[in-house]
Amino acid sequence: MRTPKETNETFLERVWSWLHRTFPERQIYIRSDGRVQFFTFGPSLQATLAGLALIFLGWVAFATVNVVFKDRIIAAKDHRFQQMQSAYENRLADLQISYDDLNGALVGAEDKFKSTADALTAKQNAISGFLNRKTQVEASIGSHGPEIPTAAQAFSGAPADKDSGVASDSVGFTGIPPEGDDAGDSSLSVMPGPVAPQPRVEKPSKASQLNGVWNKIEKFASALLSPRGPSPTQISAAYAQHPALKALAAQTARVAALGSAETQMMGQTQIALNGDVGMLRAVVQRTGINPTQFLHRAQANDGVGGPEIPLDQVHMDGADPQFTDAYLRASAEMDELNNLSSEMSHIPLTTPVAGAAFDRSSGFGARVDPFTGHYAFHPGVDFAGPWGAAVTATAPGKVVFAGNRGGYGNMVEIDHGFGIHTRYGHLSRITVAIGAVVSKGSTVGRLGSTGRSTGPHVHYEVWYDDKVRNPNSFIEAGRHVL
Numbered sequence: 128m129r130t131p132k133e134t135n136e137t138f139l140e141r142v143w144s145w146l147h148r149t150f151p152e153r154q155i156y157i158r159s160d161g162r163v164q165f166f167t168f169g170p171s172l173q174a175t176l177a178g179l180a181l182i183f184l185g186w187v188a189f190a191t192v193n194v195v196f197k198d199r200i201i202a203a204k205d206h207r208f209q210q211m212q213s214a215y216e217n218r219l220a221d222l223q224i225s226y227d228d229l230n231g232a233l234v235g236a237e238d239k240f241k242s243t244a245d246a247l248t249a250k251q252n253a254i255s256g257f258l259n260r261k262t263q264v265e266a267s268i269g270s271h272g273p274e275i276p277t278a279a280q281a282f283s284g285a286p287a288d289k290d291s292g293v294a295s296d297s298v299g300f301t302g303i304p305p306e307g308d309d310a311g312d313s314s315l316s317v318m319p320g321p322v323a324p325q326p327r328v329e330k331p332s333k334a335s336q337l338n339g340v341w342n343k344i345e346k347f348a349s350a351l352l353s354p355r356g357p358s359p360t361q362i363s364a365a366y367a368q369h370p371a372l373k374a375l376a377a378q379t380a381r382v383a384a385l386g387s388a389e390t391q392m393m394g395q396t397q398i399a400l401n402g403d404v405g406m407l408r409a410v411v412q413r414t415g416i417n418p419t420q421f422l423h424r425a426q427a428n429d430g431v432g433g434p435e436i437p438l439d440q441v442h443m444d445g446a447d448p449q450f451t452d453a454y455l456r457a458s459a460e461m462d463e464l465n466n467l468s469s470e471m472s473h474i475p476l477t478t479p480v481a482g483a484a485f486d487r488s489s490g491f492g493a494r495v496d497p498f499t500g501h502y503a504f505h506p507g508v509d510f511a512g513p514w515g516a517a518v519t520a521t522a523p524g525k526v527v528f529a530g531n532r533g534g535y536g537n538m539v540e541i542d543h544g545f546g547i548h549t550r551y552g553h554l555s556r557i558t559v560a561i562g563a564v565v566s567k568g569s570t571v572g573r574l575g576s577t578g579r580s581t582g583p584h585v586h587y588e589v590w591y592d593d594k595v596r597n598p599n600s601f602i603e604a605g606r607h608v609l
Contacts, residue, residue, distance in 0.1 A: 146170040150177070246447070250389035253454050254396060393453035400460035406607075407467040413604035414474060415596055418467070424545050425470040473543045475521035475598075476605025477567070478510065479551055479587050480574065485512040488584055491597040497581050506595045507550070507588035508602075514583045516574040518551050519567075521587075521601075526563045526571070535586065536578020539571045546593075552586035553578050 150173035156165040193200070411418040478485075489509035496503040524543035532538045535552035539559060542548055555575020559565060576583045589598045 146174055150174055247389065250393070250450055254389065254392055390447070390450040390453055393450055393457060397453060397457035397460055400457055400464055404460055404464050404467060407464065407471060410476075410604045410607050411467070411471065411474065413607070414476075414601045416474070416591060421545065422463070422466060422470065425466065470545065471608075472567070473522055473524070473545055473547060475543065475547065475549050475589055475601055476608065477521045478602055479518050479521055479549075479585055480510045480512055480516060482512075484516070485510050487511075491599055498579065507552075507586050508598045509584045509586055511582065511584040512574055514575060515555060517570045518554060518572045518574055518585050520565045520569050520571050521549055521567065522547070523566045524549075524564075526559050526561055526565060529557050529559055529561050529563075529571075531577070534579035536580060537572065537575065538578075541565065541571070546591055548590040550586070550588040550590070552588075553580045553584060555583075 147170050150170040152170065153168045153173070154165045155168070156163060408418040411421060487508060488511040489505055491505060491508055493502055494505045495501070520541055522541075522543045524541040526539060527542045527548075528538065528540035530537070535550070537554040537557050538550060538552040539554065539557055540548060540550045551571055553576055554572035555577060556573040557571070558573065559571045565571060574583055574585050587598055589596045589601055
C-alpha cells in the first residue's frame with residue numbers, strides 16, 4: 128500500500144510527463160547579418176503561454192456574447208426589476224391600508240393620552256422651573272428652605288429629591304380670554320395625518336379580510352370619543368381583541384392620576400416659597416429695617432406698574448384652573464423672593480475685617496469715652512487688629528467719601544443704595560477714590576490709628592435713612608444667611 132507521500136510524487140510525475148509530451152521543448156532560430164540566434168521554449172513556458180491565450184480567448188468570447196445579446200439581457204433585467212417593483216408596491220399598499228385602519232382606531236385613545244401627558248408636562252415644567260429658581264436663590268443667599276417632592280414622589284409617597292427637577296422656566300399664558308369665536312381656545316398639538324397611500328397595480332387580497340375587524344375597532348374608537356364614552360361591554364370586547372388599547376388606557380389613567388397630584392404639589396411649592404420669603408423678611412427685620420418699606424423703596428427705584436388683571440382671567444396652556452391659580456400665586460411668591468434676595472445684596476451683613484487676629488474692642492451705644500472718661504455715645508463698632516490689615520467693603524456700592532474727616536481720621540464712606548451707607552474710620556491708608564464702584568469684599572483701606580484713636584483699629588458704622596444704626600444687628604442677621 129502506497130503512502131500519501133508516494134501518491135503525491137506519482138501524481139506530480141504524471142503531470143510533469145504530460146507537460147513534456149504535450150509541450151515538447153521547441154526552439155526558434157533567427158538569422159540576421161550572417162549571425163544565427165535561437166530561443167528555447169520549455170514545457171512550463173509553453174503551458175503558461177497557452178493558459179494565457181485561453182483566458183484571452185474566453186474573455187473575447189464573453190464580450191462578444193454580451194455585445195450581441197445586450198438588448199435581450201437588459202430587457203430581462205428590466206422585466207425582473209418591474210416584477211420586484213410591482214410586488215414591493217403591492218406589499219407597501221397593503222401595509223399602508225393596515226396602518227390607516229389601525230391609526231383610525233387608535234387616534235381617539237392617542238389624543239386623549241397626548242392631551243393628558245401634555246397637561247402633566249406643562250405642570251411639571253412649571254414646578255421644575257420653580258424648584259430650579261428656588262435652588263438658585265437659596266444658593267445666592269446661602270439658605271436652604273424646605274424640600275418639595277416631585278410629582279411622582281408626591282403621588283407615590285416616596286421621599287423628595289432636590290436634584291430631580293428639570294431646568295425649565297418658560298411657561299406660556301394666554302392672558303385675558305379673547306373675544307369672538309376664539310375665546311377660551313388653548314394651544315394644542317395636532318397629530319400629523321396619515322401618509323398618502325402608495326400607488327398599486329392590483330387590489331390587495333388581505334383588505335377584504337380585515338374590514339370586519341377594523342369596523343369593530345372604529346366603532347370602539349367612536350364610542351371612546353363620544354361624550355358618554357364606550358359602554359363596559361364595548362370596552363371589554365375591544366380590550367379582549369386588542370390588548371394594546373387596554374395598555375394605552377391604563378397608561379392614560381396612570382398619567383391622569385399623576386396629573387391630579389400636580390396641583391397639590393404646586394400648593395406645596397407655594398408654601399415652601401412663602402417660608403423662604405418669610406425667612407428673608409425676618410433677616411431684614413433683624414437689622415432694624417422694615418422689610419415691606421425696604422421692598423417698596425426698591426420697586427420704586429426699579430419702576431414697576433401695569434394694568435391689574437384678576438387671576439381668574441389668566442389661563443395656562445395645558446393646565447386646569449386650580450393648578451393655574453396655584454401656579455400664579457406661587458409665581459408671585461417667587462417674584463417677591465427674587466426681589467428680596469436681590470435687594471438684600473445691598474444690605475451690609477458682614478464685618479469689615481475677618482480672622483482670629485481681630486477683636487471687637489468697642490460696641491455700639493453708650494460707653495466711657497477713652498479720652499475724657501465721661502459717658503458718651505459711640506455710633507459704631509470698633510474692630511482692633513494688626514496695623515495695615517485689609518479693611519473690606521461689607522456690601523457692594525459706590526464710594527462717596529474718601530479722605531480725612533476730623534475724629535474719624537482717614538475715612539471711607541460707601542453708598543449701597545436704598546438709603547444705606549457704611550463708614551470705615553481710622554484707616555492708616557485709603558486704597559479707593561471718590562466715585563469708585565466696589566463689590567462686597569473689596570479692599571477700601573488699611574487698618575490704622577488716625578484721628579481720635581488710641582490704637583490700631585477700624586471704626587465701622589451703618590447708616591439707614593440718614594440715621595445711624597447698630598452694626599451688630601446687621602452682623603447678627605447676616606449669620607442666618609451667610
